[in-house]
Amino acid sequence: AQSVAQPEDQVNVAEGNPLTVKCTYSVSGNPYLFWYVQYPNRGLQFLLKYITGDNLVKGSYGFEAEFNKSQTSFHLKKPSALVSDSALYFCAVRDGGSQGNLIFGKGTKLSVKP
Amino acid sequence: DAGVIQSPRHEVTEMGQEVTLRCKPISGHNSLFWYRQTMMRGLELLIYFNNNVPIDDSGMPEDRFSAKMPNASFSTLKIQPSEPRDSAVYFCASSLRGSTDTQYFGPGTRLTVL
Numbered sequence: 001a002q003s004v005a006q007p008e009d010q011v012n013v014a015e016g017n018p019l020t021v022k023c024t025y026s027v028s029g030n031p032y033l034f035w036y037v038q039y040p041n042r043g044l045q046f047l048l049k050y051i052t053g054d055n056l057v058k059g060s061y062g063f064e065a066e067f068n069k070s071q072t073s074f075h076l077k078k079p080s081a082l083v084s085d086s087a088l089y090f091c092a093v094r095d096g097g098s099q100g101n102l103i104f105g106k107g108t109k110l111s112v113k114p
Numbered sequence: 115d116a117g118v119i120q121s122p123r124h125e126v127t128e129m130g131q132e133v134t135l136r137c138k139p140i141s142g143h144n145s146l147f148w149y150r151q152t153m154m155r156g157l158e159l160l161i162y163f164n165n166n167v168p169i170d171d172s173g174m175p176e177d178r179f180s181a182k183m184p185n186a187s188f189s190t191l192k193i194q195p196s197e198p199r200d201s202a203v204y205f206c207a208s209s210l211r212g213s214t215d216t217q218y219f220g221p222g223t224r225l226t227v228l
Contacts, residue, residue, distance in 0.1 A: 032214050043118070043205055043219030044157075051214065090157065094213055101147075101170060101213045104157040 002027045004093040006105035013081045013112050021076040021108045023065075023091030030096040033074040035065055038088040038107070047089075050074060051096075061085070081112045118220035120206050126226045132194040135223045138187055139208030147217060148181055148191050149205040157205075163189065164212065196227045 003026045013019045025031055032051050036044040048059025055067040065076045076089060091105040119138040127133055139146050148160040161171040166183045174181070178197070183189040193200055203222045209215040 034216075036219075041221075043207075043221050044217075045219070046216045049216065096214070101159050101162055102217070104159075106156045 002093055002095045002103050004091055004103050004105045006091055006108045008108050009106070010109045010111065013110070015083050015112050015114050016080050019078050019081040019085070019110065019112070021089050021110060023074045023076065023105060024072050025074060025091075025093040026072060027093060027095040032094040032096050033065075033067060034092040034102065035059065035063070035076050036090045036092065038090065044090060047076070083112050083114055086110055086112045118206055118208055118218055120220035120223050122223060123221065124224045126228065127196055128228050129197055130195045132192065133196045133225060135191040135204050135225070137189045137191070137206030137220060139189070139206070140218055141187065142210070143208035143218075144186075144211050145209045145213070145215070146183060146189050147207040147209075147213075148189070149207065150202045151205060151222070152202045160191070162213070198227045201225055201227050
């Protein structure tokens with residue numbers, strides 16, 4: 001069975017500081033990992049994904065994520081947070097060895113204060 | 115492209131009434147997904163179509179829910195009869211091919227069942 005966990009319901013960061021939104025996963029095969037962002041009253045928007053290759057993945061809006069197989073993690077990072085980054089962030093995983101679907105985490109609310 | 119289009123954006127109905135939600139995927143996308151988002155349960159996949167054929171409907175809550183995709187450019191999610199616990203935001207998403215491809219989400223339909 002596959003699962004994904006976002007251990008923090010909310011992350012608070014001051015503008016200009018680095019941010020990290022955590023994600024851990026569990027799959028039996030190789031993972032396909034995604035990050036999506038949801039702004040208020042909007043649908044989810046794709047940020048980045050890891051399928052294979054370089055462990056450091058760069059995505060939209062200056063975000064990046066690092067795939068760590070030994071720690072089964074795929075944390076989302078940004079060197080310098082903006083107030084406009086405030087949103088709900090979802091990590092999602094699919095077991096590459098199965099025909100299953102994406103499983104989304106519960107989401108982490110990121111709040112960036114000026 | 116206009117992206118994934120959903121209608122209506124908001125729906126308020128009374129318990130027992132039939133509700134139909136509509137979705138137009140991005141042209142050329144072969145896969146379509148219906149999700150439900152609530153505070154308590156987060157984002158749940160209800161059903162997934164590939165080339166207009168339902169592939170996985172294990173997330174459909176019960177027989178009151180049904181989904182169809184009569185052609186590549188249109189899908190419906192129907193709830194009959196509706197209940198207050200069905201109140202949620204329902205998202206439609208589409209991808210080029212399957213759940214490993216980036217999914218593009220519509221703006222959602224906020225359903226309130228009184």
